[in-house]
Amino acid sequence: MQRYFIDQAYQPTVEITGESHHHMSRVMRMTAEDQVFLVFNDQTAIKARITAIDNEKVMLEEVEKERLQRELPIQITIASGFPKGEKLELIVQKGTELGAHAFIAFPGDSSVAKWDAKKQNKKQQRLNKIAQEAAEQSHRQALPKVNFTSEKELMAAFADYDAVLIAYEESAKQGEKAQLVQTFQQLQADQKLLVIFGPEGGLTPREIELFQTAGAKLCGLGPRILRTETAPFYLLSAASFYYELQY
Amino acid sequence: MQRYFIDQAYQPTVEITGESHHHMSRVMRMTAEDQVFLVFNDQTAIKARITAIDNEKVMLEEVEKERLQRELPIQITIASGFPKGEKLELIVQKGTELGAHAFIAFPGDSSVAKWDAKKQNKKQQRLNKIAQEAAEQSHRQALPKVNFTSEKELMAAFADYDAVLIAYEESAKQGEKAQLVQTFQQLQADQKLLVIFGPEGGLTPREIELFQTAGAKLCGLGPRILRTETAPFYLLSAASFYYELQY
Known part of the structure; x- marks a missing residue:
């Protein structure tokens, strides 16, 4: 229907x-x-x-x-360093299906894509349209919004979240595996989680340090190296498995 | 490196x-x-x-x-009813990053794509190349293979697996949420899991009945309706979270 x-x-x-x-x-x-x-x-x-x-x-x-609860009990916001080409479109489409509450795109140090205000505005409209179509198709009960922010705005927003994670390739390489489970265990219904993903090439040591100083925690997503657009799918699927299938 | x-x-x-x-x-x-x-x-x-x-x-x-174990402890094969356009490419690329052991493509009742033997052969080569590149990039320790089979061959292969699941949209709609967790709990290291996904439009009642009679079990993947290419990402991410982060 x-x-x-x-x-x-x-x-x-x-x-x-x-x-x-x-x-x-x-x-x-x-x-x-x-x-x-x-x-x-x-x-x-x-x-x-x-x-x-x-x-x-x-x-x-x-x-x-509608009887069935279709929204994740916690609200997850996906923040992506501007990736190349159409990858943000893929992140927003599949991320909406997988239950993301909102999306943020910010200019990462390693981002190749540079969008001026006009182009950014157009892209944002396009992405919000993609989110709406995906929300209709996947039977969401909330419509995720897509926003573009500066690094400064992203960090100022940390205070709005109950937990902030950084998906970090080096954590995966070093076998870090406790942080994601711990975070899921700690968050209560209706609390908010922000997860930051780097663009291709990853987050730089400067960014990692900055985000960590502001309270974000490094988090591994398993032992395989995931592309910038694949990592959010992992995070959201793991959240759904944890909150919606296991308990 | x-x-x-x-x-x-x-x-x-x-x-x-x-x-x-x-x-x-x-x-x-x-x-x-x-x-x-x-x-x-x-x-x-x-x-x-x-x-x-x-x-x-x-x-x-x-x-x-290499010290770090990068392969999932269970071997997961993703079987997809021929989807439209380039979706199989996306399934194989991201599925390889997310740890799939192998891929099978079969002609589903609802499949719009019809590939003759020559086209299928070319597509298979292309998909195996994509799997190899993704395996290199994601640091896999096993190279997933992509095979095209008939429905009959797919079903004959059921005997090679320790469990066979059907990702079924109607299960999700009805709130089925126990089967995936149960299956993960039952499977031991090195055992094999086959998961069958329909093309766009889903599996037909005939297919469902056929697969169920042959021993496959229906399985929900959370309360949102996932596209045919998104559902395998969910399954593989959930498996990684369960086996590689939680335990």
């Missing part, structure tokens, strides 16, 4: 205009009595029935709440 | 010709005393030193064995 993210708080009867109206009426050619899933910006998800539809709006009313 | 997969059993002094010789001498312009990692087809991995190099061969001798 089609899924729509509605940028307003939950209410049992809803009037929808704009893009979602267009998609229901023109793309899907829906009519009265058709049913869809609606996800409100407070993460309430309902099955709803169309009561009326015209050229400007769709009227819907709640049939029932 | 550069990594080479050598298709022969371990020996402390080695003579290398062919493609790896070309890469060492021409691409990397290596000379005597340079060091590389060599991985033999019995999964022995060593650091080796070049003792001599000429236009036809490279002579190397062992410096030391």
Whole structure:
């Protein structure tokens, strides 16, 4: 059943205009009595029935709440040093399917990609669109947002999280394997985890030291060296396995 | 340090010709005393030193064995119903990084892609090349192979595995969450697990019934609906977290 993210708080009867109206009426050619899933910006998800539809709006009313909890109990934000090419698109698409709460892209010391404000703006819009499509397809109950920040802004935001991890290749090489499990054990429901991933070439010693001084902890993701876009998939899958399958 | 997969059993002094010789001498312009990692087809991995190099061969001798165990304790084979476009390339590349032991591609009932023998042969070569590059990059100690089989061949191979799972979207929708953990708990080191993933559109009821009758078990991968190429990443990451970080 089609899924729509509605940028307003939950209410049992809803009037929808704009893009979602267009998609229901023109793309899907829906009519009265058709049913869809609606996800409100407070993460309430309902099955709803169309009561009326015209050229400007769709009227819907709640049939029932969605029963299955589809969001990870902790909120995980993936921060990626600007990677090359279309890798950020892949991270956002698959990361959304795998349950990421939000994405941050920042200019890493090793980043080859340099995007000016205009290009960055365009890329951000494109990435948010990808996140929305992936959220609909994977039946999310929250819509992840993608933001571009400077290193300074990234670090200023550390205070908003209950834990900050650095996925560090050298930790993996040295066989570090306790930190991720420990962090999962410590975090309670609704707490927030930020995990920082370097671009191709990794984080530099300067960045590592800076982030560590600000409270971030180094964390290995198993004994194989993962590409910059693969490491977030590992982290999110491990979180889902730990919180959603094991307990 | 550069990594080479050598298709022969371990020996402390080695003579290398062919493609790896070309890469060492021409691409990397290596000379005597340079060091590389060599991985033999019995999964022995060593650091080796070049003792001599000429236009036809490279002579190397062992410096030391690689200490870190980089292979998952269980051998996981990923079987994918032919997906669209370049998705198999993505599955093989990222799946190799994440530790898959082997890959099988089979024609699923819902597969849109139809490859004739010639196209299939070419695709298989390409995929094995991708697996090799990913194995080198991720520091694997075993080189995953990619094979194309019929449904009949896939099922005949069930007997070679200690457990067979079906990643099934409907299981996820219904909140099934015990099977994966149970399977991991039951498998011992060096045992073999086959996991079957449908193409886009999923496995059909006919396929599910067929595989189940042959002993495969349905398995959910968390409450979000994963794309056909994302589900194997989840499975492999969860296995690594379970076997390599938690215990």
